[in-house]
Amino acid sequence: MAATTPTPNIKLYWLNRSRSQRILWLLEELRLPYELTPIARGRNQLAPTEISKELHPLGKFPILSLNDQVLAESGLIVETLIERYGKDLEPERSDEQEWLRYRYYMHYAEGSFTPPLVMRLVVDGIRKSPLPWFMEWVLRPVLKNIASKVETSYLQPQDQTNFSFVESQLQDRTYLAAEKLTGADIMMSFPLLAARGRVPGFTKELYPNIHAYLERLEQRGMFIKAAKLTGDLEGEPL
Template sequence: MLTVHHLRISQSERIVWLCEELGLDYDLRLYNRREDNRMAPDDYKALHPMGIAPVIEDEDLVLGESGAICEYIARKYGGNRLSPGPDDADFAGHLFWFHFSNATFMTNGMMALAAQSAGATELPAFVADRGAKGWQLAEARLAESPFFGGRNLTLADIMMGFNLTTSRAFGGASLATFPNIAAYLQRIGERPAYQTAMAKAEPGMAPMLA
């Protein structure tokens, strides 16, 4: 059986949501962060050489990296139905946001977090600029499409969702000036699969949808 190892309050929640959207049977294992430094516990780090979330196991396979895991599960178990094909009008947009999520959007946030952890009282100008542009681009996308993937929810939304919700527990933009993102998150929050996923992945924690 497919096993999803979820580190609480981390991007591995994406994989739980994906499995619920696809209606899969899977074994979910939860790991709490350490009390002293809020990092992954040793038993989670031992799952994969990188020692970070997410991680899945599928028979003899151990796989890390959000994008790779999403594609693996969607192709192997989901008939690839959350990825528009090359003849679909949403194909390019889906690809952009699927890759933009971690390659740029999350990287912007990690640079900001690293600067703050190093004691910076102000973010370096290029970090602040890149972060602001990422949020503005997401806001503009959701003004023209109901989902990041286009007309329908795709893997791009599975990837971007964490960045706009739980990731803000580590610091991030207020939604007050992003009405399209705020409306999008309300739509996501109404999805039964998302509700089930978050109840399983983060029991006792209300999803950060506002």
């Protein structure tokens, strides 16, 4: 009789509008049972530390409890779940090129692609930060000026390089690492979707391959299911 893998005990701590979405989608793709604990950002947009730091010292989401072992970092969570429960979502290890591409995107997504996008949010926060009324007319133009300088001199070129690179990678590929969906696509989907419609210049006209790729991902049944769960939880789709 074939040995069966025992059903894992999985709890996903899911923060709204966050990378937690990757894991929700992955768990659906893997058809794994899981318990979902939604956590809402506070007014400062951060996770409530009284909950988050109880779970993990850094208090960053997603956080997954897998058979009582607490895992953080979406890359580690994606790799671990796929390695143990979803080999279909990784390329054949014998295909070295695909395997290296898979590992590359696991690191690239959080290591190089996402940081300038996060910095954009911080810079935008500086531009709009509240000021006492009597400082408004003196300081606001200074804040706006600093924010625009950082955007044009650093963030725009970084984003453009990243988008052009991914665009060229998708020139004759349906998915980023292999000829099927892999964890690499799940890792890259979040920052790409977050950038769509938000980052100036990231248009369908300039980056048609990426936009078509995102539409392909969005048509997958389990992506739709995860997006619906998110929509129900926070009142807006992913």
